[in-house]
Structures are given as structure tokens and as C-alpha cells.
Amino acid sequence: MVKDYKVVFDTVFKEVGKVMVGQEELLEEVMIAILANSNALLEGYPGLAKTLAIKTLSDVLDLKFSRIQNTPDLMPSDITGTFIINEQNGKREFKFQPGPIFANIVLADEINRATPKSQSALLEAMQEKQVTVGNNTYPLDLPFFVLATQNPIEQEGTYPLPEAQADRFLLKIRVGYPTPEEEMKIVDRYTNPVSEPKLKKLLNKQQILHLQQITRQVPIANDVKKRIVDLVHATRTKKDLVQYGASPRASIGLTLASKARALMKGRNHVSTEDIETMAYPVLRHRIILNFEAERKGMTTDDAVKELLSKVK
């Protein structure tokens, strides 16, 4: 049965591959965030098809997609929606006009350009899967994911995500440049006079919700689970490397992400390989390196690598 799921995911990635060239890791990690019923933060330079990847994936998964382009003047009501005066049969009444947050996949583009006030408007939606406007609370349509992007360059005039908000994202996905061969294919695909491929809708909301349930059912051995906890704990105790470690939310996130990866790979149990792969996107935005590590030119990925080698 679990092996059949692998076929489903492989078919989904193949279908997305009709539009996308490369970026398999990005697609896999976004899918893992979806299976874990959580959110992801995408970080990469402009022009790396972040938005295209998400848009294509939402088309294949038959999910409602919306995009919020974050700017410093973006108001929270621009995200959540607001009450408007509606005139019907000569009567005027306030009617709630849902904002772009009312979708299944919300792409918050360049989230670090929005003010903290607007950024925090996403918090309730991400965590509680509901939106409160005025005195009313509106539940969001499930499945619901926020995929935020941020640009590692041009940091002037931006509002870096506070740690508390960054912690709410299950994964921080690094989007890298394509290889020269992939780039050749990209150039060919988008400069030739060929019509856009028509994508098949391979999954639907109900199936995704079912997959989310199955993900949580993937069993994990106690010693594998212990390694997760030890690894997250090591981020707090290894003071010669890390100034601030990860919260218990990281342990939960790493377990869930490992389960989702196991399911995606057609395995009916979590392996250490899943942990070693998922530790990077789960932990890289949850730890802050100390001065000594930064002086050595280390990145958070280097720190995670060192912690993985120490915690066996």
C-alpha cells in the first residue's frame, strides 16, 4: 500500500516536471510540508521559479492558489479580508470580503518586505487554520498551507522574520541555481514557440487530507525518535557553536517531516536517512550561531552537519 503512494508522488512530480525543470529537492520538500500539514519558507535568489513551482504544484493537486505580494505598505486586512458595504435590494449591510488568505495554498511572496504587523496577520492562519476579523472568526478551507518566500539579498528596508514567527514554518527550503544542463532545457522550453502544457489534476483535497492522516500513522522506532530529540537537544547545549537552540517544536517538526519523507519514498517506517536529510530544512532557521561560529564563516547548515555527526 505504502509503495503505491510512492507511485502517486512520482506521478505528481513527473507532471510538475512538464512545466518545471530541475528543482526536485524544492518540490519534494514543499510536498513534505504539505503532507505534514504545515508551512514552509522558501529562500532563494530571484528568478529561480519559486512561484512557478508552487503554482504548478497547486494546479496538479487541484488546490485553490493565491498569491500575496508583500510590500511595506501591505495592511493585515489586505491579507485576511475586510468588511465591505454591500447594497442589495436597496438595503446596505456589511459583508465580509475574504482576502487572499482564503485559499488552500497561499504564496506569501517576499514576506520579509511586509511590516511585522502584516507578517503577524499570517500567524493565526498558519497556526490555527482560522482568521479573525473584527469579532468574527472564519475557519480556513482545509488543506491550508502558507508558502512564504524571501530573498537573501537586498536586505535594506526589509523586516526579517522574528524567531517566533520563523519557528512556525516547518521547513526553510533553500532554492539553488539550476545546473548548466537544466538551464539549457529551461532556455529551450521557454523560448520555443510551443504551447504551454496542459496539466492533469492528479490529486484532490480529500486525497491530500487522507495522505496527511497516513503520514502521521507512519511508525518510528524509539531509538530513531531518541536521535531526533538528542539532535534538537544538542542545539541547545552546544554553546560553542549555537547561541540559541531549537524549541521542542523542532522535534515535532523533524519527526513529522521524516514521516512524510518516508511515505513519499514508499517506506512504511522512518529511517535515520530521513532524519539526516530533513534535519537541515527543519533546523536551519531555528538555530542562531554564536559569534565564534560566524567568525569562522560557518553557516547553520554546517552547524547542523556537525551536530548530526556528533549525535549518533
Added chain:
Amino acid sequence: MKGFKAILREVNFIVTAVLIFDIILASVLIFLSFYLALMLFSLNPWYSLLPTIICLGFLVYKGNMTNKYRIVEEHYQPLYEKLRTSADNVEQDNVVVDELEKEVVKDLQNVRVSSFVKIDRISYKVLGCILLCLIILFVSIYNVSFGDFNLGLDKVKELVYKSGGAGSGNSTGDELVSGTGGEGDQDIFGENSMAKIGNNELEIKIKQPSLEIVGSMIEEIPEREFEETFPDEISMTSSGSYEDKITLENQKLVKDYFKELSKS
């Protein structure tokens, strides 16, 4: 799920049995090695029980801490992490776990008990035990020894005794009585080997102090005949008491002789 629990119990039992056999064999080998070594140095060979017990305790602890399922997984790669996961999640009941359990049961059919028994390793150990037994027999029969290590210990003890404590002559009578004196207090009565009483055993009974004297408990002191045997190193050269044997008559004769001699 009940069936799977029984399978897990069986796996656990088999691996534990193999581990116990291995531990016992290793302990016997250690015991024999130490036994032989102590024999060769003329020490009490039963002291070899001490390292054996320590080693046995360590091996049992190590064996107890080892994950039995991991041992099975190491012998059959397709089971890697699966067996442990299914064992840890045996109480869970869902489709994924059920599927995993079925896979594990299928894979376990390919695992043979004989794969846990390392024939070459066990053969070497058994061979080692037999060889050590034969050497011990040889050593016992021909009384082979690399030196009396016991004597060496005694000499060391003697040196320590002489260098300090009672041996230095600084101890007082009180110290000797109370037993809180110098380092050599235990030897103040001399070496045991110096007092030989032949083949007779000396029985010393110390009555517990009591205010009441029970007449029925007073026993006659058994008469024993001691054979006086002196150590070889003690021999008579001259004795002052030899002069006491000169008769008074002769003494007087000698005195008179010297008196007369002085007059003249």
C-alpha cells in the same frame, strides 16, 4: 497483533539464548586463563573467580543493554530498522503498521537461527578452553611454576614491616595491646613458619566474656604432646648454662689453686 507479539518474543528468546551461550563460553575461557596464570605463579588459583565474575557481570550488562532486534537486523539487511520499528510500535493498530508487520514476518522467514551462531568464533573459544584445560592438567601433574610469587609477597610484607611500625622499635606496649600501633602489628608474635608443632593442629578457643560461670562448660585442658623441632637455621654454638654444670668440688679446687698462686 497477538501473533506478531509471539513472533517478537521468539526472536528475543533465540537471540538471548545465543548471547547467553556466548557469554558463558567467554567467561569459562577467562576463568581458565586466569586459573592457569595464577597456578604458574604459585598463587591461589581460585582467585581467578574474581576477574571471571567481573567479566561475566560486564558481559551480562552489555548483553542486556544490546537491542536484540538490532542484532537480527545486522544479520539480515532487508530488515534494517524495520524490526525495531515494528517492535516499538506493536501496540499501534493502523494500516501502515500492519503492513510493516506483515513485511517483517515475511523477511523473518529468511533469517536462520544458525546465522547468529558464529561457528568459527565458537570453535576457537571451545578449542581454547580444551587447550587451557590440558595445560592446567600438565602444570598440575608436573608442578610447573615460574616462581613462588607467594614467597615474594611475604618478602615484600617483611620489608614493609621492617621499614616502619613495630619493626622500627618505636611502638609501645600499649600499641601492641590495643592493636593501633605501627604497620607491623600483625607480625609482633613472629612468623608463623617459625613455630612448628609438627602435624598437630593447635586449637584455640576463646570463651566469650560472661559474668556467670557455668560449671558444666568448664572443660579439662586436653593434654597434648608437642614435639620440639627447631628450624634448621637455629643451632647451638655455646651456651652460658654450660658452666653451671661444673661441680662445686671442682670449683672450689680451682679457687684454692688461684688463692695459693696469689700468695706465692
